[in-house]
Structure formats: structure tokens, C-alpha cells
Amino acid sequence: MKARAPRQAPSPGPLRGRDLARTDAEDRPAPRAGAPLRTILLAPGADLAGFRAALRGLVAEGVPPERVAWSSGAAPELFGATEAPAAGAPVPLPRAVADLVPMVVPHRDPERYALLHALIWRILRGERQLLEVASDPLVHRLALMRKAIQRDLHKMHAFLRFRRVPENAGTERFVAWFEPEHHILEAAAPFFVERFRALRWTILTPEGSALWDGAALRFGPPGRREDVPPGDGFEAGWRDYYESTFNPARTNLRAMRAEMPKKYWHNMPETAAIPGLIRAAGARTAAMIEREPQMPTKRQPARAVAAMAEQDPTSLDELNAIIRRTEPLVPGATQAVLGEGPVGATVAFVGEQPGDQEDRQGRPFVGPAGQLLARAMAEAGLVRGEAYLTNAVKHFKFEERGKRRIHQKPTAGEVSHYRWWLDRELEFVAPKLVVALGATAVLALTGKAVPITRARGPFRFERFDNRFQGFITVHPSYLLRLPDEAKAEAYAQFVDDLRRVEALAQELAA
Numbered sequence: 001m002k003a004r005a006p007r008q009a010p011s012p013g014p015l016r017g018r019d020l021a022r023t024d025a026e027d028r029p030a031p032r033a034g035a036p037l038r039t040i041l042l043a044p045g046a047d048l049a050g051f052r053a054a055l056r057g058l059v060a061e062g063v064p065p066e067r068v069a070w071s072s073g074a075a076p077e078l079f080g081a082t083e084a085p086a087a088g089a090p091v092p093l094p095r096a097v098a099d100l101v102p103m104v105v106p107h108r109d110p111e112r113y114a115l116l117h118a119l120i121w122r123i124l125r126g127e128r129q130l131l132e133v134a135s136d137p138l139v140h141r142l143a144l145m146r147k148a149i150q151r152d153l154h155k156m157h158a159f160l161r162f163r164r165v166p167e168n169a170g171t172e173r174f175v176a177w178f179e180p181e182h183h184i185l186e187a188a189a190p191f192f193v194e195r196f197r198a199l200r201w202t203i204l205t206p207e208g209s210a211l212w213d214g215a216a217l218r219f220g221p222p223g224r225r226e227d228v229p230p231g232d233g234f235e236a237g238w239r240d241y242y243e244s245t246f247n248p249a250r251t252n253l254r255a256m257r258a259e260m261p262k263k264y265w266h267n268m269p270e271t272a273a274i275p276g277l278i279r280a281a282g283a284r285t286a287a288m289i290e291r292e293p294q295m296p297t298k299r300q301p302a303r304a305v306a307a308m309a310e311q312d313p314t315s316l317d318e319l320n321a322i323i324r325r326t327e328p329l330v331p332g333a334t335q336a337v338l339g340e341g342p343v344g345a346t347v348a349f350v351g352e353q354p355g356d357q358e359d360r361q362g363r364p365f366v367g368p369a370g371q372l373l374a375r376a377m378a379e380a381g382l383v384r385g386e387a388y389l390t391n392a393v394k395h396f397k398f399e400e401r402g403k404r405r406i407h408q409k410p411t412a413g414e415v416s417h418y419r420w421w422l423d424r425e426l427e428f429v430a431p432k433l434v435v436a437l438g439a440t441a442v443l444a445l446t447g448k449a450v451p452i453t454r455a456r457g458p459f460r461f462e463r464f465d466n467r468f469q470g471f472i473t474v475h476p477s478y479l480l481r482l483p484d485e486a487k488a489e490a491y492a493q494f495v496d497d498l499r500r501v502e503a504l505a506q507e508l509a510a
Helices: 018-029 048-061 094-102 112-124 136-157 186-194 235-245 254-259 262-267 270-290 301-311 317-325 358-363 368-380 412-429 439-446 477-481 484-509
Strands: 038-042 068-072 165-166 174-175 201-204 209-212 217-220 349-351 388-391 398-401 402-408 433-437 455-459 469-473
Touching: 018 186, 038 048, 038 254, 048 094, 094 112, 094 136, 112 136, 136 186, 136 455, 186 209, 186 217, 209 262, 235 270, 317 412, 349 412, 349 439, 358 368, 358 402, 368 477, 368 484, 388 412, 412 439, 433 439, 433 484, 455 484, 469 484, 477 484
Parallel strands: 038 068, 174 201, 349 388, 349 433, 433 469
Antiparallel strands: 165 174, 201 209, 209 217, 398 402, 455 469
């Protein structure tokens, strides 16, 4: 009888992530029976730095997650004394994992550190794409924890309310009380630094406090609700604003409670008005339905300009007072940016419109373009403080994109609406030489579009009956937009223009 060949085992095929992790675990020597667990003690709350340092040491020593007990605060007696691992090198992780860790560490779940350790251990053992397996129980649980932290941060950003606390010497501090569900104070505080950088404030929570003094952010001990004043004068105005924007026809109690849970209401002044607004919603909605339809009020810039002209100011100060209290004739802007410089200045510079920094500070030419103009003037021998600087349009026209305010060029009609202001302004300043910076300034001064490249240099503004000498050059913001290789030559030409302006000013002053 013919001998049968020995049967070969089938090829296992390619190993998947879990298979690879399981095979690796099978190949490792089993831990010594009865070996004590490694207990890692971290600071209470969200100890991200401590977790990173401990993890590096555990990875360097090759300690698996099942041999580690993570603890926050006091060491548990069950596991005995804690043992800090040796220092280790940074652990190379995929970007998605590195972003996940700080979003899980603030969670209140006591197993958060152990779960992260288990995730990183598996990734370092070959499961590099583990986070993409949403059905994996470990990944699913960590994703829920990250979502909870994101939701808690959103609630703190949206529902925290500061109250003014007067201090000595007339200074002000703002204090707020908040009760987060997780350890998010240190993660949330930078948001308030960016939003309220100019204020001095303190955020109190049951676990700790954050203090911003206008220069540095510090964290301190827990606070008490009693340390926050019950209210301030600002809250009454805020309550009135909330009531005026409440739409009774869109009242949805379930949606309100989902977006603004009642546990936060006692810290929010506007919520005191909600019960009354809800009770009156039905009657207000019925009244809205019965009311006669009305056309919305249309802004009429021409009428606003006519109203300004009727006031007939007799000085530059009176003219400035009119524009301060006039509604912006372009969309956007927080305030009018007035001209700056001495009345009777020999040279007046006219730009296009204020930018973002000018709108915030209320002064012309203080942003990047203004700083470049100041440098070029100094190189050309012009003293900024002796010149008059203004813009054809007095308000910042912009479009919001996220947190940025993007400059929008004013239209010819908008430039025309502001022309009355510019004409009277130059009449009161009475310069001998007016420098138009860019095409919008030329349009405002001449009433027509004039190509800068063709008209650059000395120019007569006939619309003003040649009351002053004119000069046309580019706007400094144009230089900022040029590619690097072209900036040096364009800037040198701009300085040459200003040198010609300085020479003309000397002649006219003489």
C-alpha cells in the first residue's frame, strides 16, 4: 500500500490588524505568575503631561496595558505602592491618535488612561489604522468620550456668563461661575483669552479656577458660587436684547432644552425671561398673523448724505461729530475712522477705506499697509505727524469668513455717498498738496475712474477748481499683495513717488 504524504497546514493568508496584535501577544513571553501590577499615579483632573511622560516610560520598558493600573489623586491601597516608569523617548503616533489623546484625557471616566494605553499599545504593535475601525469596541468607546468632551467644551463656550466686579482705583474684573461635566477648564480657557483678551477675568469651577490678567493665563484652586456677584448692570440690557430677538412663532421647547439644558440656566441672566416668553408665545404669534404685512425699511444712503449736508458744519470737529453718529453707508464696521493730522497741513494723504486694525482702533493707517506707508514716508523725508491722513470711505467694509474679517472693495456708489464728507474735510484742512493713494481715492477726488499707471505722478483735480496740487500713486496695500520677487522694486518706486511729494511740498510751502 502506497504511503500517504503528510498533510500540510493551509497558508494563513495576510494578517489583519487584530490577528497581528493577537499573534504578537502570543509570541510575547507570558507575564510571571503573581507579578504585581504597575500602578501609575497621575494628578487629579486632566493630567495630560503626566500621562504622556508615564506612557513613554511604559512603552520603552515594553509593559503591556494588562500589567498597568492607572490612578488619579491618591494611590489605591489595593495595588500597593506606585512605581513611576523610567523616562522614555517620544512615542511616534499617527496624527489622528495624537489629536485624540488630549480630547479624552479630560473625561471623568476613571478608565480613560487605561483605554488610551490599550489603544496606543495595539497601534504600536501593527494596527496603524485602528482608529478607522469604528466598530471596534475600544475605538467606539473612545469616540464617545471625545464627543462628550467636545459637547462639554461647546456648552462652556456658549453658556458661561461673566459679571463685572469693581475693584480699587476704578479698575474692573469680570468673574464667572461654571460647572462642567468633565475636567475641561484648562482646555476651554484659551478660547476666552482670545475672545476677551483686553479684559481681566476669572473663571471659577468646583475643581479649579482660571485667571487672565491681560498678559498671562494662570490656573488656581477651586472656587465657590458665592464668590460670583448675583448680577450687574449689563445683564438688564442683555435680557432686553434677548427678549427683543425671541421669535414666538418658532418656540420649540424640546429643541431649547436639547441645545440649552436647564442645568446651565441658573448661571445665565437671559433664562429668567424664558418662562414669560413661552407663556406669551401663543398670543404674540396670533398677533403677528393678524397684523397687516409691511415692506421692510430700505436703507437710503443718499437721504443720509443729504441730512448730513443740511447740518452745515462750520469746523472739522463738527464734521467729525456728524460722521460719528451717522449709520455706516457701507455694510459692516464698528465705528467711523476719522482723519488724523493737523488742520492746515501742507500734505494730505487720501486712501481707500479703513482696514481691520483701523476699524478696531479708530485711527487711520495703523494696520500693515499703514506701517509700510509710515516707513516709506520716513525714507522719503516726510514726517507723518505733520501730514493729514484720511480715507475716501470712512467705515470698514468687510465680509466675515470664520473669525477673519476680509476687506471688501467699496463700490463706485458707496464712494460717491462719502464724497460730501471728503470734500468738506479737505475744505477745513486746506492742504496745499493732496496725494491720492490708489484707484478708489482717485475716483473719490476726480469723480471718474483714472488708470493709476497712466496718471501716476503730479495731477490736477479739476473737480476742486485746482484749489490744491494733486499727486497720484499706488496704495501701500498694493505692495503687500505683490509676490516677493516684485516687492523690492515696487517699494523703491513708491519711495521715489513720496520723495517727489516731499519736494513738491517744500515748493508749495515756500
